[in-house]
Amino acid sequence: MGFNIYDFSGMTHNMHLWFMERMSPTATTIVEWTVIGVSYMLFVALFGLFLVYAERKVCAAFQQRLGPMRVGLWGLLQTIADFVKLLMKELIMPKSADKFLYNLAPFIVMIATFLAMAVLPFAKGLQTLDFDIGIFYVTAVSSVGVIGILLAGWSSNNKYSLIGAMRSGAQILSYELSVSLSLVTIIILAGSMQLSVIVESQRDSWFLFKGHIPSLIAFVIFLIAGTAETNRGPFDLAEAESELTAGFHTEYSGIKFAFFFLAEYINMFIVAAMATTVFLGGWMPLHFGSIESFNHVMDFIPPLVWFFMKVCGVIFLIMWFKWTFPRLRVDQILTLEWKYLLPINLVNILLMCLVVLTKFHL
Amino acid sequence: MSETKEIIISSDKIHTDQYLVNMGPQHPSTHGVLRLLVRLEGEIVHHIQPHVGYIHSGIEKMCESLSYPQVIHLTDRMDYLSAHMNNEAVCLCVENALQVEVPDRVKYVRTIMDELTRLASHQLWWCVMGMDLGALTTFFYGLRDREHILDIFEETCGARMTLNYSVPGGVMFDIHPNFQKRVKAFITEFRKKLPEYDQLLTGNVIFQERTNDIGYLSLEDAIAWGVTGPSGRGSGFSCDVRKHNPYSAYPLVQFEEKLDTRGDSFARYRLRIEEMHESLHIIEQLIDNIPEGDYAVKMKGVVKLPEGEFYQRVESARGEFGVYIVSDGKKNPYRVKFRSPGFSNLFALNKMAAGHKIADLVAIMSTLDLVIPDIDR
């Protein structure tokens, strides 16, 4: 079917035609949806497991130990064993919990995660939805997850959960601003919100380099705010183990807990993928101006590998934060956003406008 | 139930906007079975009522039916992180009562063990302090170095935490032939590792923000509430028993009693780090000069104290530890009272943490370095 690791658009197109020849258009749509849905689920499960394993290994490296080593080679099967354990755990529900909302909450968090994944361009032609408002869609959809967290905190009928959920609400609503504004900076540079266009226009040079200082500032802010939005350390106030035992998911067990857990990791992936797409050229290889031979070698590495290499690099950075910094306090976290990041961001947008107006980036 | 009501309803009005949270007895940051009944308004802590007794084991009552050498074995179950200091307090009390002069070798060895115990305890405190603030990596850095001390303990007296090394009249065995060599190696190594602690945690902006000007305790309050140890010295309360009522080999060594008048969480943190430096300094002065001689004087098989009251104060890792023995001349004490540092330190918590956020309550609690069996006894 014309498989080409450098360009998937031919393959997907041929697949579509293959289905169309054999089925009615409605059936084709349904089959395609199913294929896409199943592959996303598989991806989330497998990549989630990989991320959990990676986190444990990275954490171990920072803490001068080995991490999981017993199950499988270098503990590779450890997370699978853990996942099986979580599946078999009893689901405990507090007697006085709001049953409907309590059960709904993990699904909302998961759904928000899946929705955001839909527009990510993994490689050329390997993108489910290619809106012209791609970035807007991601920021809009990723904030739905906070509803799930708030519901989880509220319906558990536990004070720790409630405090955690409220913290999370305040935090995510605030940092949403910074995430969006730092993306706006790049939208100004790119002149488009369509993710495929953004990636394509980074062919010769990534936006991180193209936009000069304003895009560097935007990248740093995006990383900080993105980490905060995923509720990861040092912004993990919503879970804050030493203060709130487990925050909003205190009362969840078994697979429902696993949903929150998995969603956190996949959210981290989404943040890293957005950072990659918008700032680091997505699946585009690294090119240095006129060094032809170097550029040529880089072109040999398939786009998918490029994409995941960059994503893993960003994820490693985010993990690095978590295992190095102490946790912020709730007022400090809001101070950081409203007093520092937001003003810097607004000024940064002006700077970027200047850069674009003076055609400094070309 | 009635108690809850009593706190919610103050004399004139019902606070409908405040609520109670039970932190503990099972909670990650109370480090044991301590229950804090916290009255909150949103995130702000208004009042903290500590509830203790979940691990009360009646050690004072048990001591009344045990002989003096047996009492020692119970003391290291109280504050298991400064086990040797507790052992030593009882031994010193018994020796003073019987007017037994222990050999110099014993004094030196006990003092070195004291300081090693203090180092181990402060290392664990540092691990946990970082963890309470969300910096989980500190835990492994601290434990990495603590392991060396515990290995030295194990080699000399067989136990790693609850040492039971002191006995009335001396120590149980002579030090291991490797002892001096290993302690010196440890000092050289830990001197290099200690700056890492500062690099990892002390200098961190977030850590500074979380501890500076948080949990202020004035000098007057520190004295009035009997807050001792590094926690008290962080408020400028000069309460080092090693300085004011020296025992064992402390009169022979040069060391500074570090004081800080800022009285906040950071001062208490800073002092413990500095105490580690001082402890290394003390051990360095002693380790090469351990005099030859007996490791214990011969005591009678049954230790009987003369009638009367005896009190011994020592500086444990958490503060002033005291043993008060009332003897009626029999082989069992008539009454034993342990003045544990944690007990007094804990109840000043409300003074320090009221008005701060929940996150600060946790941070302040870890700067107090509480060990729950020490409080409950």
Add this chain to the structure above:
Amino acid sequence: MTNEELQACLTGEFTNAEVKIGKQYVEILVQADELHDAAVKLSTLPLLSFDYLFCLSGVDYPEKIQIVYHLESTKHRHTVVLKVNTADRVDPVVDTVSDVWQTAKYHEREVYDLLGVKFNNHTDLRRLFLDDSWGFPLRKDYKDEVRIVER
């Protein structure tokens, strides 16, 4: 102040009290009804200024319960042991000193818990470690068939 000077000073200040030099510290035994005044005096007189209460214990003697306060002055660095006997062993009552030394608040609760001594004017006299239905374990006549094996 040395123990002798302290003894002389205390004998002058506290006429109704019994002052002697014990094995380590100067001991002063005051009447139960004068306890609070004595505590205030000990803590406020500039010459004495015993501001640091480092130990508060209760001892059950055959016909009385004695409360022992170990006091130190952080200014003069001298130590005194203040003692008071309760009139009644079965239903002992003394005044609280928690308004003089804050830390006494919880030490007194401990003594109340383990020895059953009631402290007048104490703001929050509840049991500290044990259940409300428990006896007073540090009393010599405390019996517990389940947990204590008599030999």
